[in-house]
Amino acid sequence: MKKILFLSAILALASCKKENEEPFGKTTESNTESYSEGESAKAKTPEAFGKDIFEGKGNCVSCHQVDQKVIGPSIQEIGKIYKDKNGDIVTFLKGNADPIVDPSQFAVMKTNIPVTQAMSDEELKAIEAYIYSNLK
Secondary structure (H helix, E strand, O other): OOOHHHHHHHHHHHOOOOOOOOOOOOOOHHHHHHHHHHHHHOOEEEEEEEEHHOOOOOHHHOOOOOOOOOOOOHHHHHHHHHHHHHHHHHHHHHHOOOOOOOHHHHHHOOHHHHHOOOOHHHHHHHHHHHHOOOOO
């Protein structure tokens, strides 16, 4: 009888978990995603945050290197042209502006615009800050 009461108490305590909480040892995306993104955004400079996105979830680095053209123009070339032409990188990444760096290559970049369109303004501004931080 004592074993049954003990097991009942354990089961009752185990079922009293917070809403959205997963079983022990398992986390949900929502539990960790907002914390990690929010904390990384606050703990880093915009340039460092932009670099993390550029090299991470944005995967921009697969086509754009700092100082050399790979598939797309270099980060330095992008920053220089946008600065010289007073362009708006964020507006372009949202899909709301025509390409000004190398319009002939836009067909390649266009397939990646949905990735940047899904990003927050904070993330896009951080990418822009990272690009401009690489100007010589």
